[in-house]
Amino acid sequence: MFCSLDDLKAALENWAKVWNHDARPFKWTKTADQILDRVCRCCSRISEPDHRGHSIGLGSDREGVA
Numbered sequence: 001m002f003c004s005l006d007d008l009k010a011a012l013e014n015w016a017k018v019w020n021h022d023a024r025p026f027k028w029t030k031t032a033d034q035i036l037d038r039v040c041r042c043c044s045r046i047s048e049p050d051h052r053g054h055s056i057g058l059g060s061d062r063e064g065v066a
Contacts, residue, residue, distance in 0.1 A: 002008040030038075 002011065
């Protein structure tokens with residue numbers, strides 16, 4: 001919990017500095033077509049009338065992230 005905006009900004013700047021010190025390039029693990037196909041399947045599912053109560057189904061594996 002941050003008591004002020006300045007505290008939050010300082011914490012974020014410190015996090016970015018530490019993160020960037022050991023930065024690694026972003027690596028895609030899926031092709032754009034694979035990611036778009038997954039998004040389209042998800043959109044089709046959630047646009048159906050009986051989608052209530054079902055999860056979106058994108059998964060917790062964070063598509064495209066190494």
